[in-house]
Amino acid sequence: MKFGYLGRSGMRVSRLCLGTAAFGSEKKKPGDYGSVTEQEAHNIMDAALDAGINFFDTANVYGDLGQRGITEEIIGRWFAKGGSRRERVVLGTKVGRMFDDDIIDGPNQPQGLSLYKIRRHFEASLKRLQTDHIELYQMHHVDRNVLWEELWEAFEGLVRQGKVDYIGSSNFAGRDLLKAQSSAKERHFMGLISEQHGYSLVNRYAELDTLPTARDLGIGVTIFSPLARGLLALDITRPVPQTLSGHARKLLESHRPQLEQYSALCRELGEKEAHVALAWLLANPAISAPIIGPCTVAELEDSLRAVEIELDEPTLRRLDEIFPAPRELNIFQ
Template sequence: MRYAYLGKSGLKVSRLCLGTMNFGPETDEKESFRIMDAALDAGVNFFDTANVYGGQDNRGRTEEIIGRWFAQGGGRREKVVLATKVYGDMDDPADGPNAARGLSAYKIRRHLEASLRRLNTDHVELYQMHHVDRNVSWDELWEAFQVYVNQGKISYVGASNFAGRDLVKAQYEAKARHTLGLVSEQHKYSLLCRLPELEVLPAAEEHGIGVIAWSPLDGGLLGGNALKSSGGSRSTRSQERVEAIRGKLEQFASLCRELGESEANVALAWTLKHPAMTAPIIGPRTLEQFQNTLRVVEIQLTDDTMKRLDEIFPGPGGEAPQAYAW
């Protein structure tokens, strides 16, 4: 496994981040345990989850599964750089009018404490805002997070789904308070979703924020099975999207065959080429899927291959404003 610093922090994390969203809804507890054990054996020390993961009627279940895995001991908790999130509605009647999606000092306190109980731990290394909430001031946010940094319940603060302007504002406000600010931004980024190259990735790189790519296979469309599906469990909307980009997917599959690599692994390796990228999130449903992904960090994409990928999946044209101005 290879490692990188998480943004401007001194914390090293694996260049693949184990996503756990499938644990519970798609992957049973036994298989989830096997995947997490295999991750540690392979040197994957970066685990990502969220308080809302677990399914519509079982929010929190994924954190509980991870907590029971930690409870087995054997140094599991000590070996993991653990990331979870706050923002969503946890269906807790006690939250009352504050149950709705958003961020507040009130919600951060209640939801962090609940996550720690479910995760069977007294701290998380990375606590992430799952989405931006522009109704809450940075005065409130940074003061709330600093309380838990001081208490040792969180080590670093991260963001997710922030725009470039939100990242810059967060760092500006943190600097005014002489605090570290954000160390990470979890953002949707893939060969099929390259808009972040305009603003988000440049802002993150400039301000020392490590990017963690979610949905790097774009819901499985880049995973190699989309072209093989003739319906089945795939929704009509998803199938329509496959048909709309079938030509691109066929060219991509052909290129991957030339390289002797799977489509999924090439798509993941591509994300790692961006200098702002810390790690893409892999979300295996099975142990086999996890094991097949480990090769990603060894794949070296040549300049010629990167050019061909650009031709198949054109980006926005570079960074803003040059991408759309003279």
């Protein structure tokens, strides 16, 4: 496994980050939230450590319907097995998101951010994860109804208490990153060290705003949905697997001509489509790590090949021709 720094921090993380959103029950089809059994999740995490992956990502809302938080519980029970599992992991979790089944009555519902909510959700995450600290605590979404002075009061307090090492964000636009860092600087606080963002060969809009802003600010970027919900793992010459998500199926028809060219290029390279898509992300100096979401140990081990691939300039140009970079942001998309 190869390692790099998370932004301009001194934290070294593996170039692949293990995503855990699928850890939960086995009620759904592979790839969905909560589709991986606890035993298989433990096997995957053990295999990740054995492969040198030290960077794990989760969130306080991951889990099946009516079981939000179960993913953190699964990780906590894995930590409790000992064997230096907790000490070997750079753990990131999130706060601030809510699903429809989480809604409760009252003015201070779980959705969004505030000092009040952050403190309570953080303590709940610690309990589920069976740990006394978090390396990376991330805001799941921006909350423009709350002043940064309040947010930094909450997050800075956790850092000063030694309960959190670093603060990160997710789904932030470039302007949000700028505001966050400007406010943190006024408090003589280091602010954000990472931003988690959706980005792939078929979704390159982050290049217009978030990626360049993050790089200028020294914020490392981790990537969710690097394979576009499995779309970029398809060999378009073969039947579409039943496990492909509905969202990816919709994208498939609009991107079919591009995917045909992409599969042809991958055949020329002698590499799998998923490996090339991940290698393309790893070639971007703004990106610290794509987040992979294997549902089996075999899928995890297969993903490791991407770290060894170094795409040359002609190949990168060809990928730009197949999946052109956006020229302007379509605010209606």
